[in-house]
Amino acid sequence: MAAALLRRGGRALQGFWRSQHSKTEPKPEALSGFNFELTEQQKKFQDTARKFAREEIMPVAAEYDRTGEYPVPLIKRAWELGLMNVHIPESCGGLGLGSFDACLITEELAYGCTGLQTAIEGNSLGQMPVIIAGNEQQRKKYLGRMTEQPLMCAYCVTEPGAGSDVAGLQTRAEKKGNEYVINGQKMWITNGGKANWYFLLARTDSDPKAPASKAFTGFIVEADTPGVQIGRKEINMGQRCSDTRGIVFENVIVPKENVLLGEGAGFKIAMGAFDRTRPLVAAGAVGLAQRALDEATKYALERKTFGRHLVEHQAVSFLLAEMAMKVELARMAYQRAAWEVDMGRRNTYHASIAKAFSGDIANQVASDAVQIFGGSGFNSEYPVEKLMRDAKIYQIYEGTAQIQRLIIAREHIGKYKK
Amino acid sequence: MAELRALVGVKRVIDYAVKIRVKPDKTGVVTDGVKHSMNPFCEIAVEEAVRLKEKKLVKEVIAVSCGPKQCQETLRTALAMGADRGIHVEVPESEAERLGPLQVSRVLTALAQKEKAGLVLLGKQAIDDDCNQTGQMTAAMLDWPQGTFASKLTLEGDKVTVEREIDGGLETIRLKLPAVVTADLRLNEPRYATLPNIMRRTTRQPGRWEATNPSLHRPPSVVLQPLPVQVYHCTYS
Numbered sequence: 001m002a003a004a005l006l007r008r009g010g011r012a013l014q015g016f017w018r019s020q021h022s023k024t025e026p027k028p029e030a031l032s033g034f035n036f037e038l039t040e041q042q043k044k045f046q047d048t049a050r051k052f053a054r055e056e057i058m059p060v061a062a063e064y065d066r067t068g069e070y071p072v073p074l075i076k077r078a079w080e081l082g083l084m085n086v087h088i089p090e091s092c093g094g095l096g097l098g099s100f101d102a103c104l105i106t107e108e109l110a111y112g113c114t115g116l117q118t119a120i121e122g123n124s125l126g127q128m129p130v131i132i133a134g135n136e137q138q139r140k141k142y143l144g145r146m147t148e149q150p151l152m153c154a155y156c157v158t159e160p161g162a163g164s165d166v167a168g169l170q171t172r173a174e175k176k177g178n179e180y181v182i183n184g185q186k187m188w189i190t191n192g193g194k195a196n197w198y199f200l201l202a203r204t205d206s207d208p209k210a211p212a213s214k215a216f217t218g219f220i221v222e223a224d225t226p227g228v229q230i231g232r233k234e235i236n237m238g239q240r241c242s243d244t245r246g247i248v249f250e251n252v253i254v255p256k257e258n259v260l261l262g263e264g265a266g267f268k269i270a271m272g273a274f275d276r277t278r279p280l281v282a283a284g285a286v287g288l289a290q291r292a293l294d295e296a297t298k299y300a301l302e303r304k305t306f307g308r309h310l311v312e313h314q315a316v317s318f319l320l321a322e323m324a325m326k327v328e329l330a331r332m333a334y335q336r337a338a339w340e341v342d343m344g345r346r347n348t349y350h351a352s353i354a355k356a357f358s359g360d361i362a363n364q365v366a367s368d369a370v371q372i373f374g375g376s377g378f379n380s381e382y383p384v385e386k387l388m389r390d391a392k393i394y395q396i397y398e399g400t401a402q403i404q405r406l407i408i409a410r411e412h413i414g415k416y417k418k
Numbered sequence: 419m420a421e422l423r424a425l426v427g428v429k430r431v432i433d434y435a436v437k438i439r440v441k442p443d444k445t446g447v448v449t450d451g452v453k454h455s456m457n458p459f460c461e462i463a464v465e466e467a468v469r470l471k472e473k474k475l476v477k478e479v480i481a482v483s484c485g486p487k488q489c490q491e492t493l494r495t496a497l498a499m500g501a502d503r504g505i506h507v508e509v510p511e512s513e514a515e516r517l518g519p520l521q522v523s524r525v526l527t528a529l530a531q532k533e534k535a536g537l538v539l540l541g542k543q544a545i546d547d548d549c550n551q552t553g554q555m556t557a558a559m560l561d562w563p564q565g566t567f568a569s570k571l572t573l574e575g576d577k578v579t580v581e582r583e584i585d586g587g588l589e590t591i592r593l594k595l596p597a598v599v600t601a602d603l604r605l606n607e608p609r610y611a612t613l614p615n616i617m618r619r620t621t622r623q624p625g626r627w628e629a630t631n632p633s634l635h636r637p638p639s640v641v642l643q644p645l646p647v648q649v650y651h652c653t654y655s
Contacts, residue, residue: 041616044494044498044611047611048610048611051610052610080612081610081613082612082614082615083613095613
């Protein structure tokens with residue numbers, strides 16, 4: 001009956017309405033106004049990353065967490081699928097993806113295991129200074145090799161005595177002829193023991209009054225340079241399969257060709273790298289939070305108490321609702337931050353908001369997920385305790401929650417000052 | 419390198435993981451806004467064709483899809499998996515619901531002859547209608563031998579050995595090319611589309627772009643993205 005009406009009444013109208021409301025059609029890239037639609041290519045990227053995470057990462061994540069073993073097979077596989085090193089420009093054999101596309105992939109990988117995602121992220125962070133500030137030779141040499149083999153690299157800035165206070169770095173680099181001699185100690189370096197090369201920030205201006213923006217220099221250091229002493233693998237609370245180490249640099253000689261931009265430019269490069277990678281870290285936190293939400297919801301639909309499923313109890317459903325709110329908002333925050341930097345704009349304000357918010361909610365959501373699981377949540381046979389342990393670092397690395405607040409306050413108040 | 423061309427049919431269906439809902443007027447299922455993807459058996463067929471190409475037993479893999487404009491997404495997935503060219507036989511959305519195995523096999527027959535394909539690879543059935551007819555009908559129309567429910571495929575010269583999963587167990591048959599083979603679940607494990615392949619197939623490859631019109635019922639549509647995809651228009655009775 002309805003079909004007959006359609007045939008009679010309005011093929012034309014039907015066609016018109018279909019074109020207005022066709023949701024399954026891929027829309028062209030929106031150039032005006034807000035748009036929450038992904039392009040077809042982005043959806044395909046997301047699909048590949050999602051499939052990899054669900055089918056290959058998730059079954060083995062718990063075991064890697066238990067043993068702390070570096071997930072070499074997974075990293076190789078991610079490299080083969082093109083999920084690693086996505087920021088490397090096409091001229092060096094990479095995909096040259098922007099932050100937004102990279103964030104989509106990161107969120108999917110983090111859903112599977114944030115330990116693996118951090119290991120892969122360590123690459124992006126280490127490469128970013130070279131991508132934004134490297135000259136042609138440096139890029140071809142150090143980025144090119146990453147696309148030829150599944151190699152890792154690391155970002156060496158933090159020290160035992162200086163984390164947030166980057167200006168307080170003690171590692172020194174003294175110029176001697178055509179070389180620099182580096183002495184110092186770095187700590188909490190992701191991929192420290194697996195990296196092929198490091199981006200290193202060291203102080204080149206020995207004048208203690210020199211401003212941070214001029215006192216530091218960025219170097220590319222090959223990991224097998226004599227004098228590089230790699231410490232033991234640190235046993236952490238969460239993301240245990242990621243390789244975190246202290247590294248000592250004792251009279252490490254670096255040729256001047258490996259200086260990024262020039263002496264004194266290091267601080268700006270190091271911070272510039274963060275603007276690109278902060279949205280990615282936020283995306284990782286959102287991936288973890290989404291996983292926690294999914295696991296908790298599935299459990300709440302199965303488990304019964306007092307004669308009803310958990311979801312039918314308002315206390316639990318309200319908890320899930322709040323978790324959902326946080327995840328959705330955090331997602332939009334990182335998407336905005338990534339989009340801003342891809343548009344070529346300074347995204348510090350949005351990136352800090354995204355990272356601060358995502359880190360906080362990831363912890364809250366993971367903790368709530370454990371709560372919903374009840375006694376089982378506390379137990380290692382269930383997936384959520386790992387999520388809670390993994391989540392904590394998101395409030396710490398790549399700028400602590402407190403540093404983010406300092407940045408946000410500065411940016412926000414700066415808008416109001418004349 | 420062999421001169422063999424493989425024609426692979428791919429169908430755009432509702433994704434297997436989606437919860438199907440019946441339309442309120444009971445005329446069908448809800449498809450608007452619902453996630454669609456390539457039929458899993460078609461993925462297996464594409465994978466097999468690409469593997470044969472990698473073994474240098476097949477020269478060119480041509481993916482075909484019949485349906486409305488959205489089928490081009492499915493074709494692009496096939497291209498990202500390693501197919502060389504895509505052919506989209508465009509059927510207007512209004513008529514797409516009436517498209518069934520009989521019509522599709524007529525199209526495949528015409529294309530197999532036009533493209534001089536030596537091997538037609540299809541999925542054994544589509545997960546939306548479960549017809550399990552297109553492969554068999556196509557073989558009959560082409561008057562080619564058929565190896566359906568293939569769980570193993572071996573190409574040797576001008577013969578193809580097919581191990582089939584049938585009710586009684588496994589049956590091995592040998593067919594002389596050209597032939598039609600339909601893929602069953604255990605034929606292979608389809609690869610992922612790697613990110614570089616996705617990028618190459620959705621943006622950069624200029625590819626051959628033709629819009630030809632064998633049935634002359636409608637002017638060809640203009641599509642602006644460069645793709646190695648050809649579009650044919652057809653109406654059918």
